[in-house]
Amino acid sequence: MTVHDIRPKGADSEKITINLGLVDLGQIDLLVQEGFYSNRTDLIRTAIRNQLTTHAEALRQTIARKSLVLGLQHYSRADLEAVQQAGQRLQIQVLGLASIAADVSPELALATIESLVVLGALHASPAVKAALAGRIR
DSSP, X not given: OEEEOOOOOTTSOOOOOOOOOHHHHHHHHHHHHTTSSSSHHHHHHHHHHHHHHHTHHHHXXXXXXXXXXXXXXXEOHHHHHHXXXXXXXXXXXXXXXXXXXXXXXXXXXXXXXXXXXXXXXXXXXXXXXXXXXXXXX
């Protein structure tokens, strides 16, 4: 099982939708128009990063307290088969991206993954996601 530190770029990101009041949206547009930001997304990303920086110590402590893997955690079929052969079950806790290989069957996932907590994104086949639905918190 491999852990990588990742930073969102291009395809390594998730699209979110937010609702803003018209006055807030107008103020954002004014800052973009005045050249403070290149577009709305640039302002929103900057604001989010500033808040994450402000709360960096609290985040660090919480990640450590909850024993979260930070970054990318990928599980190949071979990884899960080794867990199964050892008679073990995984309690996966990831802040970032948890990835389960496309060739992992729903049966293998159920046999080896006891629980799954992902703060970020989970990439797995629809069949594996459906099989694990009751174990995802």
